[in-house]
């Protein structure tokens with residue numbers, strides 16, 4: 001077997017990588033990325049690689065976009081920072097809030113709250129959901145229901161509703177009243193259900209059963225990603241979100257769409273919920289909101305919530321939540337420039353077209369390998385599910401390093417993909433072209449030919 005050593009390493013040890021064991025020697029082999037341009041990034045060794053991970057699901061408009069850099073520079077010259085507490089504001093935060101409310105008009109969003117990233121946006125959503133119920137006099141509604149494969153960031157709220165226990169166990173106890181139910185996952189589900197429509201009904205029924213079991217008047221909200229990302233790119237059946245909306249409406253439960261990954265085109269429509277023809281009560285955004293050029297998160301609420309909170313006559317209506325960097329002017333300027341590109345270049349459509357092409361080409365190139373169980377995705381969110389047994393769909397042993405070795409060879413062959421336990425995940429820039437689709441496919445094919453499970 002050829003070497004799978006990364007091309008560039010450094011021994012600097014004065015920070016810890018997120019989601020890694022700092023005592024693991026493997027975590028000291030940093031792949032230093034020193035430059036980005038379009039759909040590519042360059043390593044310290046000088047190699048240009050296809051950015052198959054889009055930074056981290058977020059560089060939607062591609063690297064090194066002049067329009068975004070110009071907007072950032074202009075904003076720095078005008079006003080680098082001022083707060084939006086104490087009745088203050090600045091032009092960019094008004095412009096971005098107006099822009100977001102306008103863009104989400106079909107979803108009925110009316111107000112925006114800003115923060116610095118996805119975990120913040122989720123934390124804001126969970127707190128506002130509880131505040132809403134207090135504002136309308138139902139303070140006993142405090143519970144959150146979420147999905148077992150869901151990922152909602154790392155703050156205590158988000159980690160409490162995260163599905164995978166790896167994000168919780170070292171930090172417990174978590175928030176009380178967080179309940180996890182089954183994910184609408186066709187490839188692996190507890191019913192062994194192979195029919196998408198039936199699975200959609202089974203999962204929506206489980207949500208209803210859980211709401212009834214908990215007591216509808218105790219449940220604040222159901223939170224989920226329109227397409228689950230970090231949990232392994234799980235695309236729900238088409239009837240799932242409409243059924244979930246119906247169940248939430250039946251019991252008055254708020255529906256929170258965590259669009260941190262799906263927002264602004266990644267799943268092939270401008271918003272994930274739009275792809276399912278559904279409106280949520282709260283939408284959480286980050287990542288693609290400004291393509292990662294400057295940290296930014298946003299949480300939008302609909303009329304039901306904004307009117308209840310604005311109309312609340314007591315202090316309960318005061319939004320005692322916000323961050324020093326809420327509405328950071330430079331981050332807002334980057335968002336305005338990035339969103340302009342997303343719309344002008346119709347990147348949601350490009351994500352849909354290139355995503356379908358990439359999925360088809362990957363299936364053609366990889367499905368015959370014994371370790372490839374399934375290739376699934378929507379838009380430019382794609383996962384290769386690695387199995388020990390194709391028949392039983394038993395996943396590979398996540399501790400044997402197979403996904404990491406595959407990713408290392410893929411990198412040697414010119415493309416970055418993300419090994420996540422038993423999956424390889426692809427979330428490239430939304431400006432992807434067929435040239436990069438082919439490079440990603442070829443690099444992965446060579447990796448599967450070379451690395452044995």
Ligand code: PLP
Pocket residue numbers: 117118119120122151152153154225229230258259260261286287
């Ligand atoms: N929500 C979802 C759906 C995510 O995928 C992520 C991050 O990947 C987050 C929340 C947390 O975002 P951040 O890492 O910016 O805090």
